[in-house]
Amino acid sequence: MKVFLSSDVQHAGLASDLALALAGLGIKTFSVRDLELGEGLRDTIEREAQSADAFVLLVDAFSRRDPQVRFEWRSALKSDWTGTKPIIPVWLDRSPLPGFLTNRKALDGSLPPEQIAQQVVRLLNKPTDSIIPPTSEQLAARETRLRDLEQIAAALRAESLTQREHQR
Amino acid sequence: MSSPAYEKSVFINCPFDEDYEPLLHSIVLCLAAHGFHACCALSSLPGDGARIDRIWATLSGCRYSIHDLSRYTGEGPGNLSRFNMPLELGLAMALSFERRSSPKPHDWHAMVGGEAYAYQRFISDLAGFDLGRHASSVDSVIAETCGWLRETQDAQPPYPVPAAIAAYYPEFRAELKKRKQFRLGRLAWAEILDAAATGIRHIE
Structure with a gap:
């Protein structure tokens, strides 16, 4: 199981803590923040999105305006051909979620990373719970x-x- | 309702030729499946003024635009490249810039087929932008279009998954072929929209 973890620079610390907590629960993660900027970056993002089993998106009002983050979100959506990959938002503020996340179960971003990680694992184990009918x-x-x-x-x-x- | 809502209108800027037609139809179907109305340079009738004026009028009535810059190499005996697509992208960028604080903003999305970073050479001013990519196949264009559309502010679930749109696509094309034959070989833009709007009921 590999999870694509998306965050903006501002929340790189939380993303890193969350990645660590997920690793402790046996979940591998990929984050663009671990990479160096370069020409191959877009290729890497699209490739990693294609091969990811699920996505965890750290979302707030600012991340929605970050072109890099939006590219990651688009890559996630583009890779979900059959609509079966869990896309889990971690809601960092109370700003309205983007439309494509309104039918997804959002996790409370104010919780400690270990607790968020446990909730992520729970949703990964039962992906149908990550979608709100x-x-x-x-x-x-x-x-x-x-x-x-x-x-x-x-x-x-x-x-x-x-x-x-x-x-x- | 007689005209589409601004926030549900999308301008398509792409080649209008036989080779690209399957991809154009896949874009129209994706838009309809997400509740968006497709417009393009063919939307208005030739009698309505100069072509570029009609394009501008149609584009400025759309909240979004999608641009395929795949045809950047020379073609034909003169080895000429088509400049219509970059020109219309420029119009969309100007519109987006002009309306950035307006209650009627405009967002554009450009994509290329084939070599991923070629656009950084043939239109290097866009080097800082994240252009979408496809493999010039129907499935890849559906994936790219759906990925972009869903991330826009005005796409609201529920909507069908890309695989379901792709599964319906052959039936949609067959319907268009039938309509084209019935209209003696000419398929009007309105006919394509009508086939898409009625066809999406079959996608789930």
């Missing part, structure tokens, strides 16, 4: 989005066919 409001919002798309597309299609008739 969609609420009825989320399902209704999705239905509205799909209906809107259908209506707009149908209207554009009708308009396009009318234009074509005029051109004849």
Whole structure:
């Protein structure tokens, strides 16, 4: 089991403590913070994301604006072809989580790293617990989005066919 | 609803040719599967003014844009490179810069196929940016597009997994082929959107 651990520079200390705590529980981690900056960095991130079994993301309002962190998140999402890799946010403040993490069980970032690590391991052992099933409001919002798309597309299609008739 | 919401509109900037068509269709399908409306240079009709004006008008009505810079080598007898894609990316970057504090911001995402770091040579001003990558295959473009889309502010779960989108893709292409034949060989942009919007009901 290998976990991709993502954090910004500001939380490199916590990431390092968490990596240590996870290692103590038999979980190997990869963190970009352990690497030197260089041209091959992006390749390494994408490769490590592809081979990772799970992701632990340290998230706060600042990390969301960090281009490096966002690249790591995109790489994580890109690697999750079947939606089966656990993506576990560690919530460091109470700022709203990015949309893609709103259906994930977020861990409390104010807890000691050892405790967070134990919770991570628990979720890794039962990955289904890391996903929050969609609420009825989320399902209704999705239905509205799909209906809107259908209506707009149908209207554009009708308009396009009318234009074509005029051109004849 | 007659026009798409700003925050749900995505401008696609890519080659519009036969070779790229399968990849373009995969991008449109990914957008629809995430509840986004796809726009591009083909969205507006030729009678609506100069092409670049129409492109600007369409782009500026979109919250997001996705740009594929894969065609950077020379082509044809004159060995000429196409500059439309970098030009439209430049427009999107200008829009993003101009609207950075606006209630209607714009975010762009650029990607390249093939050699990973070639863009740092053919468009070296982007060397500090993290461009997305794909392998010029449908699956790799679906993975890249989904990865980017999900990380945007306006993508809200639930949405289908990339594997499910890829599994439906052949059926989507078959539907487009059918519609193209029915329209005597011409497939309007609105027809592609309609096929995607009705097709995503089959993805789960």
